[in-house]
Amino acid sequence: MGKHRNKNKEGYDDPTANFAVYRADKDIAYKRFKKTMKDLRDICAMNGFALEGRVVLRDKTNGRVWR
Numbered sequence: 001m002g003k004h005r006n007k008n009k010e011g012y013d014d015p016t017a018n019f020a021v022y023r024a025d026k027d028i029a030y031k032r033f034k035k036t037m038k039d040l041r042d043i044c045a046m047n048g049f050a051l052e053g054r055v056v057l058r059d060k061t062n063g064r065v066w067r
Contacts, residue, residue: 029059033066 006018044051057066
């Protein structure tokens with residue numbers, strides 16, 4: 001889609017496709033976050049630890065902060 005993500009290849013606005021791409025990216029990021037948290041809990045449990053406080057993660061790909 002090039003420079004403007006909300007436009008189709010003919011140059012017209014395409015909010016439906018833009019929203020679909022946004023939702024897909026958001027779902028993938030959420031699944032990656034959940035898997036990372038599960039892995040972190042498993043590593044802690046294997047070593048005799050438990051998470052007690054808040055864990056804050058920053059996604060290197062898009063800069064989103066997960067709390």
